[in-house]
Amino acid sequence: MPVVLAVTLAAALIACSPGDDPPSGASRESGAADHLVAAVVVEHAATTSSHERPGSLRHRRQVRLFSQEEGRITLLDVFEGDMVREGEVVVALEDDLLQAELDKARATLAQTELDVRRLEDLVSKRAASDAELSQARTAVAVAQGDVRILETRLAFTRIPAPFDGVVIERLVEPGDFVSKNTHLLTVADPESLVAEVYASELILPRMKVGDPAQLRIDALGAVAFPARILRIHPSLEQTSRQGIVELTLEDPPAGVKAGQFVRVTLETAAVERLLIPFRALRRDRDGELVWLVTDQGQASRRKVRSGLQMADSIEILEGLAPGDRIITRGFLGLSEDKTVKVVPE
Template identity: 30%
Template structure:
């Protein structure tokens, strides 16, 4: 009886072990089936790499300067008698801008002119008498010297009187007025700024290695923060004949027209110098390139090798290391690793791995305008 009970218990234990083993095997089978099942393709956006003429550019930053610009200031002290300009006014060269009180100088000039008239009469009379030896030669020399001295005094007072007024040295736009009628102004006091902004200079520095690629008349494009969507054409007008020893940079000047007066002196400017000899380059949207410390790469759309019975092999992502060049207007130059016509993934790279199945869908993100990029080149 005892033996029968032991056999029954052993059979129950074996049955339980078999059931547990079968359940474990079934779980393992389901997991294997889950991992071996093909994953659904990842939806990505793609575009073709294109080859087009690419003009290299030399980036730089600088400051805008007026074609002519001065701070109007007084040479002599005095009290403001009259003002003949308003803040922000357009003035012409030679236009009277300010007059100081000059009554004392005017009175002194009148006295000097009277003395000059008398000296002129005495000298004329002496010139007649010295010929008939009615006066000595020494007296004649004294009369001539007196006449010349009085003439010099008149000229000196006229020059001093002229400094009691300020005239525009050139045509331009006058700035905000800093003085009022009745103010006593010391010598050197600034009245306002005068700027000729019909044309502007932009001075910038480039590394000395860039000198062979620069020449007078070369074109450049200038951008300022005030007008971020607008580019202003400029022309290289001067190259400094000396390299700065402390920085090894070369000072370059470009000239640009400013007919609408949008640009002002002192603005910070970023510019691109257009380098000569455009060359064909392979370009892709910048969003297609993944930048890492180990190198840059793109995902290329490729076809999986056809298997038996497959009419059209699925698309897969092939990760490829590339060498990138200049970036501009949402595009990047691919120097090595990509051929024209190959499709690259432009959106959805974060979901991809090497060899992952993909499905191309329309890209809803804004793409660079190739036409505008060509116009810029």
Template identity: 35%
Template sequence: MNVRRLLYPVVALAGIGALGGYAWHAQRQQPAPVEQGNGQAPGTAAKDAGKQGPAGPVAVDVAVVTGIRLVDDVNAVGTLRSNEAVILRPEVAGRITRLNFSDGQQVRKGQVLIAFDSAVNQAEVRQARAELNIARANFERNADLAKQKFISDRARDESQANVQVLEARLALAEARLSKLEIRAPFSGVVGIRNVSVGDYVKDGADLVNLEDLSSVKVDFRLPERYVDQVKRGQALEVMVDALPGKPFAARVDAIDPQVDSNGRSALLRGRIDNPEGRLKPGMFARVRLILSERANALMVPEEAIVPQGAKVTVWKVVDGQAVRTEVKTGLRRAAKVEITEGLSAGDRVVTAGQVRLARDGTPVRIMQGGTIQGMQEAKPNAAATAAVARS
């Protein structure tokens, strides 16, 4: 047992000694450093190298500032509505005697769509017209007699007033008769009717809807911060889920002057031409409002932006050196940032390697696709060359 305890320290010491000998032998095999041929002592060269700083340019990735067409837009959801829409309702109660349309039919303005039983009203019109004719004849006779002084002027005036009363009675009877016919207030397409011939309906009952689909409206809401940027006539792009892949061009037609205090949003209405009638009222719509367009907006990758306190900066490569440049940014699109001030088209900005750029004027070389494009040619290392030659 005592022999085994003494054996462990001996083996450990032997191992340590073997490793130390291997390290000393490996150090003796390394070639001596070769100084560049400038006649300086090795210690002097080391001091000079320490004063010169980094051995070469910093490797970075860069991107070129490019100008593209940029659209400033905002997206919203809305609902399609008919250009004109109404539910036809009678103003008087009555029994339906005639329906002059089929469900879903195109009708024209002024066309009689529904007629009610009008026998009584037609009789009232004829009676009022007959009484008016008699009153007019009496007035003409009284007017002649008054000229001849056979009757007083008062009698003539009374007969004239009677004519006016009967004219009003006739107009009233004709108006009641006209209420028994429902005409299309505008051209459009009628919906599915809720009544049939012979039904007795009360005044105000829903009969059928009429829709003008020559154009459709799209109502949507935008946050209040966009209200000042929206004007009548601005372009809209509308997509509906029922017709995927087909955008419809529209224009802003109206802006509600009141902002909803609950949602802090404003109601806008656009108009879309619908000659084929493919768009239907009630459809869900996705609206893209184009606020502004810039034909040559300068864009850089997001990686190029380097915040510095309250400022926004980029590293611009000028004559092989990195220069910190303050910029102003605009929109962000597809991992790119718009630069409104500070750069020009064709400038090169650093997108990777900014952490190694300590100050303005730092020499850089561009890394692209895993290779280095030297913006300043690096001289070969003389010591490394000599070591390779000896090997």
């Protein structure tokens, strides 16, 4: 009797791979030739996946104000955090020299217009040529252009707010002399806050604009706020193969600020996937594979390509079909065409 018990224990050990529990239904009376395995039938399943991604809040509508003329700053009364109204002059530059040049250009224009009227009278009396009149009219057009240029440059010395917003950067002070194209202020629209996160190329096709999401802001505690996908960027980052997803908060809480760290939970739409237990997927030098049980009760290797992993299951993209029976336990000593006995998990 001890000899029979030893043979039975040896068969059970052969049927289990390291770290696997032996199939619970293994019979104590199995013969030594039986290779015990556990197996499941592959089927499609409608699944959704939840993915948490870290990101940051930022202002989607943000404008940096630059000087278009050089000069000394004579007006700058707003500071970081101040609200400004659209069209409100927030920065003014010294304009005395431009104003003097404009006065001069207007005087020149008035003189050229007077010359044209005088020449028109002389031409009518045949006391001047048409060529002289044409040159005078050209001088009027040039003088008008000079006036418009100086009026435009003078307007550039008054810099208005582009929209209702908040000042988030003040980089100069009254009395500073600034050259052209100097960054003076930055104004942002506080209502344009978006969360920006990166998502894998594997889940991007299963998301669309308007899909709901949950957003947590670490600085405001563990409360989750409802959000929606605003935009999915069309290009991917070449190294990580991830794309940018922008989300808007449906009801921004008090204390929310640009730059805060967020955690966004994205839910993908239900998709039919071919799922198998993760423990059934094996790897060797040639890549990923699974072991199948054939209709003749024999083991057979099959190369596969996997996709998303969800909990203890993994998606199979290539290599399997619904109805295939794959081995989930009992890999130790398994070989091609070896006869196996399927027992319950």
